[in-house]
Amino acid sequence: MSTTGSVRVAPGVSRGPGDHAPRRPPPWRRASRPWLLLAPTLVILGVLLLWPLARVVNLSFQEYGLRQLASGETNYVALDNYREILGSEYLWTVVLPNTVGFAVACVVLTVGLGTLVALFLNMLGTVWRSVCSTAIMVAWAVPAITGTYVWVWLFDPLNGLVANVLSSLGVIDPGTVNWFADRFGFYSIATLNVVHHGFPFVAITILAGLMTVPVELYEAAIMDGANAWRRFWQITVPMLKPIFAVVTILSTIWDFKVFTQIYLMPGGNGGNAEVFNLGVWSYIQSFAQGKYGMGSAIAVLLTGILLVITVVYMRTLFKEEDR
């Protein structure tokens, strides 16, 4: 009855189960204890995360419409949904470029702007730092729906602030340019919206990291004649690498699955198929057209892409740390 717990016992010393049992609980109980402690978390994760995920994956292998939804029947079609999605030109020329391009632009801008703001906040005194960080937190606290409407209003082609300013400068006539109708214009506005909404989190997180870097390192570097640029790349970045990793991964995940900010913009809810990203496409297929199987397959695809990105990123990160 050898268990892992008795491996360290020196050879030759015999220890029967009799003198072992009273001091330690039986192995099955020891093995079950961590699971027992984990159970509440696992139950919640299972109900809220794993079950819906399993259900979406299950749906993605079916042709599942209103009829199936109402009757509760299943209708498996194996990989048909995936074949249709991956074989469609629309995915490769419109949806995927939109999703990836938009996410890359947003992540770079969010993390870049967030870092600059964090460095700026770090230079301020306590009072002004509180004032400024409260101010930027407001942008973060605004719900995505409200924020999106604000940006849509700002860029309203007829009455919006931007159109008015540009027309009073004589650049355009109000009403003659509709940014929302054009793919690039549409996504530029969406990028402004998402970056504006996302940078405060990055800034606050990086600021928290900056405040833990020992001041002595910078003082020593200054003594050695390193300029600010060099100090940033040689001290701050290496010290804060894990934090940069976290904000980059989180931003990537968030910006890949942006939905509200696209769907609520003019044309984003279906009228302009040129501006769909994976999230909107999945929603339109599922809920506007009642093709729940197809919508689920797109959602699974999106999840898969995010998993791959995260795994690749984590691996490169940990490899560098091992070195």
Add this chain to the structure above:
Amino acid sequence: MKRRFPALVAGVAVLALAACGSGGNGSDPTDAGTGSGAGTQYEGETLTVWIMEGTNPDASAFFDGVAEDFTAQTGAELDVQFQPWAGAHDKFVTSIAGGTVPDVAEVGTTWTTEFAEIGALADLTDRIDEAGLSDDLVEGLVEAGTFDGGLYGMPWYAGVRSIIYNTELFEAAGITEPPTSWDELIAAVDALKASNPDVIPFPIAGDSQFGVFPFVWGAGGDIATEADGTWTATLDSPEAIEGLEYYTGLALEHGSSTAAASTWNEADALQAFIQGNVGMIVAGNWTVGRIAADAPDMAETIGAFPIPTRDGGVAGSFLGGSHLGIFNESPNQDLAWEFVNLMTTGDDATAWAEESGYFPGQASALEAYVASDDPLVAPFAQQMLEGGRSVPVTGLYGQIQGAKTVEAMLQNILTERSTVEEAATEAVTVMNEIFSSGS
């Protein structure tokens, strides 16, 4: 197994409400007195009803009155739950799947056949025949609610789109008579443009399918035709193309619109109209009441005229509105019909039409509107009576609407991403794909 849970909940709810109800009845004996004797047949029962929010600006007061009438007539309690139009389709679908449907619901006319097809709604044909109502219903609403020979929604109210215009701007442009043909419409656009370059004569809203159909129909075209139960899209027919070219040409060639309008929906167009800088828009008869509520000054200076056909005449216009549907899962089918009957006939039906600005679903009640000399009622009534049309009556058209196929086509034309022919061909391809995917 699936049915047991809602039934249990309903049972508990009935018990709970019965407990409240008996107290209420006891304190107001006059209710029982005014009833016709059969007034307490359903005492202790409760009917759950979903009504869409936003049609009638003062719906809760209206339904307080209806609840009183209903209790007096049947003895049962009425539980009206308001659901916003946006998201209502999702809510219906999920509650059908989960077995949590109400007894009766207001169902948009384009959804009725869709829900009938999946077996959620009850066939009301026999009940309507028995009540002697079948000959007195507005035809377009009957057509929209008919699936497989049965009528699955009781016509409740209807609305139709015509053109409303700003009388001040028309006068300033020297237009004395509203346009009655396509040529006159162009002349009006040109006159408005000439009199004041800042005016947007006739914005063409890209995110609105019901604005373009009257012009497709007005040229003799159609959205789709049915043969042997299979629908075929016909938006690429020469007539339809002519209509699409005319409608989008107003914006692209005659400068009637603004680039901004290519992503507008009807609400956006109405908003711009209310600001006073827009000559005319395609708008529903219910918007007249909304303008009076939102911009009382504006209400003095609006007029309406039917959307014309190419050669002069009243063009087809989508006849929309609502049915009252009874769900198959409801345990109170008879009581539910009592409610539907109460709502769609007699005083409550007329009062609803008056308050909401819609037309009643009963043909005899509609006649009064057609005879009206109100300049903001008569043109709509004429459009409805002479031009009331429906979109293809099949659940599959719901998918086409969901995919925004027609709006996408319009936006592609208006932003000059595609020519009219290209965009129409693309839309027809998408529509036929959906039509052929159905059983």
